[in-house]
Amino acid sequence: MASPTATKGKFKFSDKTLLSIIGYIIMTLLAIVCIVPFILIISSSFTDEMAITLNGYQIIPTVFSTEAYSVLFKYPKDMIAAYGVTIGVTAIGTVLGLFLTAMTAYVLSRRDFKWRNQFSFFFFFTTLFNGGLVPWYLMMNALEMKDNYLALVLPLLLNVFYIIVMKSFMSSIPDAITESAKIDGATDFGIFIKLILPLSKPALATIGLFLALGYWNDWYNALLFIGKSEMMPLQYYLYRMLANMDGLRKAMMASGMAVNFAMPTESLKMAMTIVATGPIFLVYPFIQRYFVKGLTIGAVKG
Amino acid sequence: MSKSGFWHDVKKYRALLLMLAPAVLFFLLFAYVPMAGIVLAFKQYNYSDGIFASPWNGLNNFRFFFESGDAWRVTRNTALYNLAFILVNNLLQIVAAILLFEVAGKWFRKITQSILFLPYFISWVVVGAIAYNMFNYNVGTINVALEWLGFAKIDIYNTASYWPFILVAVTAWKALGYGTIMYLAAITSIDTEMYEAAEIDGANIFQRIFKITIPNLMPTLIILVLLAIGNIFRGDFGMFYNMIGNNSMLFSATDVIDTFVFRSLTTNNEIGMSAAAGFYQSILGFATILLANYAVRKYDKDRALF
Numbered sequence: 001m002a003s004p005t006a007t008k009g010k011f012k013f014s015d016k017t018l019l020s021i022i023g024y025i026i027m028t029l030l031a032i033v034c035i036v037p038f039i040l041i042i043s044s045s046f047t048d049e050m051a052i053t054l055n056g057y058q059i060i061p062t063v064f065s066t067e068a069y070s071v072l073f074k075y076p077k078d079m080i081a082a083y084g085v086t087i088g089v090t091a092i093g094t095v096l097g098l099f100l101t102a103m104t105a106y107v108l109s110r111r112d113f114k115w116r117n118q119f120s121f122f123f124f125f126t127t128l129f130n131g132g133l134v135p136w137y138l139m140m141n142a143l144e145m146k147d148n149y150l151a152l153v154l155p156l157l158l159n160v161f162y163i164i165v166m167k168s169f170m171s172s173i174p175d176a177i178t179e180s181a182k183i184d185g186a187t188d189f190g191i192f193i194k195l196i197l198p199l200s201k202p203a204l205a206t207i208g209l210f211l212a213l214g215y216w217n218d219w220y221n222a223l224l225f226i227g228k229s230e231m232m233p234l235q236y237y238l239y240r241m242l243a244n245m246d247g248l249r250k251a252m253m254a255s256g257m258a259v260n261f262a263m264p265t266e267s268l269k270m271a272m273t274i275v276a277t278g279p280i281f282l283v284y285p286f287i288q289r290y291f292v293k294g295l296t297i298g299a300v301k302g
Numbered sequence: 303m304s305k306s307g308f309w310h311d312v313k314k315y316r317a318l319l320l321m322l323a324p325a326v327l328f329f330l331l332f333a334y335v336p337m338a339g340i341v342l343a344f345k346q347y348n349y350s351d352g353i354f355a356s357p358w359n360g361l362n363n364f365r366f367f368f369e370s371g372d373a374w375r376v377t378r379n380t381a382l383y384n385l386a387f388i389l390v391n392n393l394l395q396i397v398a399a400i401l402l403f404e405v406a407g408k409w410f411r412k413i414t415q416s417i418l419f420l421p422y423f424i425s426w427v428v429v430g431a432i433a434y435n436m437f438n439y440n441v442g443t444i445n446v447a448l449e450w451l452g453f454a455k456i457d458i459y460n461t462a463s464y465w466p467f468i469l470v471a472v473t474a475w476k477a478l479g480y481g482t483i484m485y486l487a488a489i490t491s492i493d494t495e496m497y498e499a500a501e502i503d504g505a506n507i508f509q510r511i512f513k514i515t516i517p518n519l520m521p522t523l524i525i526l527v528l529l530a531i532g533n534i535f536r537g538d539f540g541m542f543y544n545m546i547g548n549n550s551m552l553f554s555a556t557d558v559i560d561t562f563v564f565r566s567l568t569t570n571n572e573i574g575m576s577a578a579a580g581f582y583q584s585i586l587g588f589a590t591i592l593l594a595n596y597a598v599r600k601y602d603k604d605r606a607l608f
Contacts, residue, residue, distance in 0.1 A: 015506040023405030030398060031417040034475065037432040038420070040443060044435055056446035057435050104325040107318045114311055119322060124608065126333035129588045132580025133563050134573060135339020136332065138353060158328050188317035217425035220540060224568075239427045242434060243547065266441055273431040280423050288416060295480065296487035 045069070045271040049264035057266070068264045068271035079275065081230050082237035089152045089233060090215040097157045098208045102200060104158070105166035106192045111175060120167075127160050137224060151225035152233060156214050162207050165294070169203035170196060206294035209287050216280065238276045242269055340584075342577035363578035372562060373582070377535070380558040384534040386470045387477075388527055394474055395481030396523065400515055402482065403489045404507065415486070419479030429472060430544035437468070462555035469545060469556065473538070488522040489515060525598060525605045532594030535559065535586040559583045 040059055044052065048063035055062050072079065104123075108116050130136075145151035173196065181191045197204070222236035232240065312319065339353055346359040367373050398418065402411050421429075436443050437458040445455040458464050492515065500510050537558030546556045548569075559579065566576035591607075599606040 015508060019401075019507050020405040023401040024410070027398065027401050027405075027410070027414050030478065031414050034417050034421055034478065037436070037475075040435050041432060052441050056441040056449075057438075057443045058446060059443070100324050100328075103321050107322045110318065113315060113318050115315070119326070121608075123325070123329055126329055128591055129337070130333060130584055131336035131339050132577065132584050133560075134567055134577040134580050135336040135342055135353070137567060138339065138342070138573075139331075139336055154328075154332070158325055163325070189321060192321065213423060217423075217427075219425060219427050235425045235427045239430070239544070242427070242431055269431065270435065273428055277424055277428050284420065284423060285416070288419060291419070291422075292415075292483055295483050 041270050041273055045267055045274050047267055049267050052266045057270075065264075065267070068267035069275075071264060071268060072271050072275060078229065078237065079272075082232055082234045082276075085149075085152070085231060086216060086234040089149065089218075090212055093153045093156060093215045094208055094212045096153070097159075097211045098204060100158055101162050101166055101207060101211075102170075102197060102204060103192060105163050105170055106196050108163070108167045109170035109173075110178070123160050123163060140225065145225050147226060147228050147231060149231065152215075152218065152221050155221050156211070156218060159211075159214075162210065166200070166203055166207055170200060173199050202293070206290045209290050210294060213280075213291075234276050238272055241272055340577070340581050342574060343581040344578075345574055347573040347577070359574070363574040364582070366575050367579050367582070372557075373579070375554070376557050376559045376562045376579075377586070379556065380537045380560075381534050383466070383469065383537070383558060384530070386466070387473050388530045388534075390470055390474050391477050391481055392523060392527060394478055395485050396516075396519060398478065398482040399485035399489055400511060402486055403515075404511065415479065415483065417479075418482055421476045421478070422480045426540035426544040429476065429541070430547075433468075433472065433545055459549060460551050462552045465546070465552055465556050469541070472545060473541060476541075484526075485519060485522065488519055492518045521602060521605075524601060528594045528598045528601070529607070532591035533587065534590055535583055537561065539564065 036059070040057060043059055043061050044057045045068055046064055046066065047058070047061040048065035049067065051061075051063035051065075107113060108120050108123075110116065140151060140155075145154075177195055177199070178191055181195055186194070217235055218233065219235035219239050222233050223239070226232055226236065229237075342353055342356075343363055344358055344360065345353075345356045346362075347353070347356045351357070402414060434442075439445060439455065439457050439459065442458070444458065448455060456464075458468070496514050496518075497510060500514055505513065537560040539558075539560040542556060542558055542561045543564070546552050546561070548565075560583075563576045563579045563583070566572045566579065595607045
């Protein structure tokens with residue numbers, strides 16, 4: 001940091017210091033704006049229901065209470081089921097999607113493959129033009145996707161943008177590796193599995209995390225295709241509960257809660273939001289840099 | 303190409319073709335087959351006949367969509383919201399990136415960047431919960447604050463005129479970290495010799511920002527803006543749906559093509575009309591993305607999409 005400099009006998013800040021101060025103030029304000037909503041949710045989830053009804057949601061709990069969480073964990077059946085669905089869908093979708101993305105990208109990155117441009121265009125065209133929601137929705141239904149876990153896995157499995165990013169990463173792997181392995185008699189699939197995949201670890205980590213985040217945060221496909229409550233993924237379950245607390249009340253009663261029990265609805269909504277987002281907060285410090293890497297690859301490649 | 307040559311190539315590349323097969327099947331099934339379903343827009347759909355056997359009804363679906371006045375309303379909303387998002391998001395992100403690059407100490411930059419990036423990681427459902435926390439009439443923090451300051455409460459969820467500002471703010475909030483990191487990467491790649499030369503020439507820091515940093519960011523900015531304009535008729539369904547939902551009080555100011563199509567399909571079951579609206583959006587989107595790509599191509603050939 002530049003220090004204040006004295007000019008013409010007067011004490012004067014240098015332009016660098018001035019900008020520094022402006023920068024610290026504005027960036028601190030922006031950071032506060034970004035973090036305060038999360039603090040609001042956390043505080044609200046730990047506030048006594050009565051206090052919320054009287055005073056509203058506040059940034060610091062007026063009356064501290066863990067009642068919302070104890071209610072949530074007293075009857076955790078639905079929440080656990082939703083967690084199970086989300087974890088299963090995220091794990092299967094990420095592994096399968098990553099494998100298919102990499103395999104597709106590898107073929108498209110092979111300079112000796114005669115039709116690489118045609119196939120690239122075949123994939124890319126789908127980002128320019130599509131049939132819209134309605135034909136796709138009807139076709140998914142025709143494929144028996146209603147109340148089917150495949151409806152949560154398939155739509156996010158392959159993404160043209162991820163294929164392109166992966167392809168440009170693999171294009172930077174020297175051709176000589178593929179060529180010398182071929183001379184040694186390796187098959188194309190063998191080369192992909194044994195040589196290309198291990199060399200692509202950084203790109204696999206980044207794309208894999210993007211895929212996993214997409215699956216974890218997906219609620220849209222459940223909105224369209226999942227009606228059974230035990231099949232709902234976490235985010236959609238949260239959506240339903242936020243939109244319809246009566247549904248929650250019924251579900252809780254069905255799982256054995258006393259009928260005249262005064263349920264903490266407002267604090268419970270916030271507690272559920274925290275529980276549904278918790279894993280992302282927990283892994284965020286560790287995974288963040290992979291996303292930054294992915295974005296900066298995108299920025300450089302355009 | 304002769305036929306035998308073609309089959310010879312198929313044999314030669316059979317392993318690679320097999321490796322491509324899953325992805326090809328995937329996009330055939332989930333992207334190209336639905337494109338054929340566009341015929342629905344010209345049909346009077348009924349479930350018993352199915353997509354291809356239902357009777358044709360010419361342009362009636364389109365007539366219905368346009369004559370209801372919905373077409374103009376949702377098209378205008380979609381385009382105006384996206385324009386506002388492009389303007390506000392890029393401006394904020396560039397300012398944040400420049401400030402982070404020019405002034406911040408290393409630890410401050412790292413922590414700030416992490417905090418700004420956090421909203422990118424949460425689902426729109428969680429953003430909806432945050433909005434509820436802030437905007438609810440009885441218990442929302444905004445009204446708590448207004449009352450504390452001695453003002454009257456405001457009924458945000460029943461007042462359409464607040465929502466354009468709210469939606470722009472929420473979108474900016476969620477996209478800030480993402481864009482800041484992209485622009486920061488672009489600034490970091492600027493040749494430091496330029497800055498050193500400017501410093502020797504006695505340029506102050508503001509001159510450096512306006513004469514070096516911003517002009518060097520222009521290519522990135524122009525490309526990102528042009529590509530975003532290419533998608534100007536595609537609404538962010540997740541954002542609109544979780545912020546507005548089925549609150550019809552707000553539709554005049556917040557309904558976009560995507561939410562309109564979704565509602566026509568799932569709530570009103572107007573298959574033909576929603577397919578027509580979707581087709582209309584696809585055509586508009588296709589045309590704008592071609593135009594945008596043409597513009598990018600003129601500006602910088604290497605950065606064009608195709």
